Amino acid sequence: MSIFHRSIKPDTATKESEISQTKKQKMDADYFENYGDIAIHEEMLRDKIRTNAYRMAILKNYKKFYGKTVLDVGAGTGILSLFCVQAGAKKVYAIEASEMAEQTRRIVKENEMEERIEIINCKVEEAELSEKVDIIVSEWMGYNLLYESMLESVLFARDKFLKKDGHMFPDRASLYIAPITDDDYTDRLCIWNDVEDFYKVSMKSMIPYARRCISKTVQIMCIPQEWIQSHGCQIFTSNLKTSSLSEIQKVQSNFEFKCFGHSTIHGFVTWFTVEFPDDITLTTSPYTDETHWSQTVLHIRDPFNVEQDTTINGSITIKPNDSKPRFLDICLVHKKDDGHEKIETFLMDEHLT
Numbered sequence: 001m002s003i004f005h006r007s008i009k010p011d012t013a014t015k016e017s018e019i020s021q022t023k024k025q026k027m028d029a030d031y032f033e034n035y036g037d038i039a040i041h042e043e044m045l046r047d048k049i050r051t052n053a054y055r056m057a058i059l060k061n062y063k064k065f066y067g068k069t070v071l072d073v074g075a076g077t078g079i080l081s082l083f084c085v086q087a088g089a090k091k092v093y094a095i096e097a098s099e100m101a102e103q104t105r106r107i108v109k110e111n112e113m114e115e116r117i118e119i120i121n122c123k124v125e126e127a128e129l130s131e132k133v134d135i136i137v138s139e140w141m142g143y144n145l146l147y148e149s150m151l152e153s154v155l156f157a158r159d160k161f162l163k164k165d166g167h168m169f170p171d172r173a174s175l176y177i178a179p180i181t182d183d184d185y186t187d188r189l190c191i192w193n194d195v196e197d198f199y200k201v202s203m204k205s206m207i208p209y210a211r212r213c214i215s216k217t218v219q220i221m222c223i224p225q226e227w228i229q230s231h232g233c234q235i236f237t238s239n240l241k242t243s244s245l246s247e248i249q250k251v252q253s254n255f256e257f258k259c260f261g262h263s264t265i266h267g268f269v270t271w272f273t274v275e276f277p278d279d280i281t282l283t284t285s286p287y288t289d290e291t292h293w294s295q296t297v298l299h300i301r302d303p304f305n306v307e308q309d310t311t312i313n314g315s316i317t318i319k320p321n322d323s324k325p326r327f328l329d330i331c332l333v334h335k336k337d338d339g340h341e342k343i344e345t346f347l348m349d350e351h352l353t
């Protein structure tokens with residue numbers, strides 16, 4: 001992604017590009033250092049909803065895997081590669097850029113699968129394979145589906161390594177949004193009223209600022225179903241076999257909700273699903289069992305009241321942040337019935353709560 005404008009002279013542009021390149025490399029280094037740590041892999045393996053969805057998808061589709069070659073993009077501990085061999089894969093290329101790859105080698109040996117799983121310790125963008133593969137498996141999803149921007153690497157791998165009639169596991173991803181009431185929102189503001197009782201000084205003037213602070217931070221949490229105030233609306237869906245890079249680099253969609261009943265809207269929640277062949281779906285919906293992704297909550301600045309059938313419409317744009325492309329810029333525009341449009345912007349970076 002280019003960060004400079006046409007008006008910048010070539011030499012300045014080169015300098016800018018070098019800086020951005022160094023920044024990007026540093027960010028990637030931090031990213032892979034994070035995945036070199038055991039804790040994140042423990043969290044993923046503890047998430048049985050996630051891991052069993054992949055296990056079921058691979059084992060139930062054993063006819064697709066039997067005798068075939070597979071590329072596991074971002075193998076981590078190698079768990080998905082092991083499932084692929086259990087399903088009968090002839091050869092799995094397990095590409096992992098972080099230092100975890102050293103441990104993956106040990107795990108593969110422990111399972112006596114060295115002859116079938118080849119660990120390649122580099123970024124998939126830098127890998128060379130001696131053949132094209134029949135299947136790509138990858139667990140690339142981040143919070144709000146696109147946080148981390150790993151899907152770009154998976155599509156890169158698809159275009160370079162997947163046979164024309166090959167399969168993607170998963171092969172579809174979708175993102176949903178719904179308006180919510182947040183029962184904890186008022187509690188969070190209470191302190192600015194309570195200061196008077198506690199210490200006999202007033203801090204009520206902080207309330208508008210506190211609201212702004214709440215609305216700026218993206219919260220990762222499992223919300224109670226009762227908070228949801230209308231049916232969800234799909235804002236993004238991608239066929240991973242055919243989607244282009246540009247389609248996944250900018251999500252832009254309108255939404256419209258009809259509210260269930262009387263409540264206060266404090267924000268919006270997003271969740272995602274990924275689908276595999278043979279009707280297997282992994283969902284992070286608030287209506288099903290918790291996963292380590294939870295849901296993503298975007299609080300608005302000025303909560304508003306709704307009644308049954310109040311309409312909320314608007315649009316959402318999600319794209320990688322220009323200078324830190326693994327993070328996301330989110331712009332949410334919303335309007336109640338014929339009211340004024342409100343615009344909320346969020347940076348989904350490491351300061352998630």
Ligand SMILES: C[S@@+](CC[C@H](N)C(=O)[O-])C[C@H]1O[C@@H](n2cnc3c(N)ncnc32)[C@H](O)[C@@H]1O
Nearest residue numbers: 035044074075076096097098122123124139153
């Ligand atoms: C979400 S984890 C999944 C790990 C494992 N497949 C699992 O399901 O438990 C993603 C892994 O992909 C690796 N990864 C991300 N981008 C990569 C890239 N471009 N090339 C190679 N590995 C990558 C990360 O280091 C991380 O270990």
